[in-house]
Amino acid sequence: MDLLSDGSYDSGQNGQRQSRLASGFFITFEGGEGAGKSTQIARLARRMRAKKYEVLVTREPGGSPGAEAVRHVLLSGAAEPFGPKMEAILFAAARSDHVEQVIRPAVEHGSIVLCDRFIDSSRVYQGVTGGLDTDFMQALEAVAINGMMPDMTLIFDIDPAEGLKRAAARRGAGDAADRFEKETLAIHRRRREAFLAIAEAEPERCIVVDASADPDTVEHVVTAAVFAALEKRVPTQRKQTAPA
Numbered sequence: 633m634d635l636l637s638d639g640s641y642d643s644g645q646n647g648q649r650q651s652r653l654a655s656g657f658f659i660t661f662e663g664g665e666g667a668g669k670s671t672q673i674a675r676l677a678r679r680m681r682a683k684k685y686e687v688l689v690t691r692e693p694g695g696s697p698g699a700e701a702v703r704h705v706l707l708s709g710a711a712e713p714f715g716p717k718m719e720a721i722l723f724a725a726a727r728s729d730h731v732e733q734v735i736r737p738a739v740e741h742g743s744i745v746l747c748d749r750f751i752d753s754s755r756v757y758q759g760v761t762g763g764l765d766t767d768f769m770q771a772l773e774a775v776a777i778n779g780m781m782p783d784m785t786l787i788f789d790i791d792p793a794e795g796l797k798r799a800a801a802r803r804g805a806g807d808a809a810d811r812f813e814k815e816t817l818a819i820h821r822r823r824r825e826a827f828l829a830i831a832e833a834e835p836e837r838c839i840v841v842d843a844s845a846d847p848d849t850v851e852h853v854v855t856a857a858v859f860a861a862l863e864k865r866v867p868t869q870r871k872q873t874a875p876a
């Protein structure tokens with residue numbers, strides 16, 4: 633990843649001239665635990681930079697110094713005792729900062745932004761398995777993103793039993809699962825269904841990727857889908873309700 637220790641991000645230019653798009657492109661990566669999103673984001677970024685696209689890799693919760701400060705509170709479980717509503721608002725606060733400080737400026741500059749998790753994680757983890765009211769979640773989402781909808785969302789689909797195994801292997805024996813990963817398999821199964829339901833409801837934005845395949849196969853699928861979308865993209869007119 634390109635996350636720097638101060639919570640800012642390296643655009644990966646390494647002094648090389650990169651070509652900017654006339655309008656940027658905002659791609660989000662979603663799915664359950666251990667689906668391999670970050671590996672695939674890194675591979676895609678590498679391929680895009682090889683083609684001289686200007687790429688920014690970022691993640692949630694976090695991605696801006698303000699949001700990174702909230703990340704620890706959420707993932708350590710420090711906010712869990714205060715309930716899912718409190719957590720949802722904290723995710724939204726972090727997202728708002730990330731959108732205004734990092735994502736919107738990069739997209740307006742003409743970069744391709746690759747973001748590991750975004751609104752669909754809140755819809756699924758807080759909305760569906762957190763049991764929060766849909767109207768409340770929609771209102772929160774609107775405030776947090778202020779019109780910055782992703783142009784494209786890749787939903788990494790994997791059997792949660794397999795995903796959790798991968799996530800545990802990645803963590804290593806010494807490290808405990810975080811606040812959300814530690815939940816029951818039944819909850820992770822509901823999350824998988826909820827992500828698939830979003831993909832079905834918004835087919836123009838979402839593509840489901842079979843994340844159980846080997847990494848090279850997944851990379852091939854992701855690359856083909858993203859480059860096809862980039863070729864036929866039309867600049868998104870985003871409605872921003874309030875100045876940043």
Ligand code: TYD
Pocket residue numbers: 664665666669692693707723748749750751753754755757758810812813
């Ligand atoms: P993290 O270790 O960053 O990533 P990943 O699981 O993608 O490798 O964990 C982020 C956790 O936060 C993950 O369990 C999903 C959860 N989450 C939410 O519950 N709501 C959100 O809005 C976001 C962005 C993440």
